[in-house]
Amino acid sequence: MFGNIASFLSSGENIAFFVFALMAIGGAIFMISFNKVVHMVLALALTFISMAGLYVVLSAEFVAFVQVLIYAGAISILMIFGIMMTKHQGEEEELKRPVHNVLLFIGAAALFGVLFYCIQNVTLPAGQFKAAEDNTLEIGKLLFNEHVIPFELMSVLLTVAFIGAIVIAKREED
Incomplete structure (x- = not known):
């Protein structure tokens, strides 16, 4: 079962894909977990930049450049300027809900397990992709x-x- 993972991580391109995918997922989780809006924007920018890295790994350099230029650059800066230009009142902290967090963890682990099982058991047809020069x-x-x-x-x-x-x-x- 774990032989597929070992063969997947045998090439540098796949390792880069894995690292950028983890950064994108981590940035998205941080974005929805943080309470301060500036921290959320920075986590979102991390997600955008890691998505650009994924595009480079997939040989889509133009899309990666546009991703960095438009999303990571312009939208993140626009959001930060929007935060700086508006007035914010002191917001109340949400109550801690430990049962909610445990249920979220169980659901995420179950989703990971199902995805892991499905990915390990899928058979994809081998084909050649001819990218444009x-x-x-x-x-x-x-x-x-x-x-x-x-x-x-x-x-x-x-x-x-x-x-x-x-x-x-x-x-x-x-």
């Missing part, structure tokens, strides 16, 4: 030739959402 060039060709209409529709949708957010923010000020 230049991912960015291929994405550009697809985006501006084959998928140009959805690309433009998304830009219009994002512009409308941005204008709507400004209108709603102006109404709340008045």
Whole structure:
């Protein structure tokens, strides 16, 4: 049963995948566990950066670059500025619920056990993946030739959402 794990961890690429996956899961758990919003944002940034590492391992360099640039950089900084620019009242601490934490641990362990069992017993067909030589060039060709209409529709949708957010923010000020 554990022979699959030993063969999985025999290559450096798989070890990097495992480390980045653990960092992503850890950052997500820290994000929902922390009480202070700044700590939550930093844990979320860790998750975003580790997801970019996963993309690099999967040979999607363009997606990894966009992940770091947009999510880890822009959204994390935007959230921190939003926290700094708004007023926060002293919030009450939640009551500790030990029974709730024990049930959460049991549920997480059961989920891990089921996933471990399923992954160990699955048989995947062997196949060859032929990656493009230049991912960015291929994405550009697809985006501006084959998928140009959805690309433009998304830009219009994002512009409308941005204008709507400004209108709603102006109404709340008045």
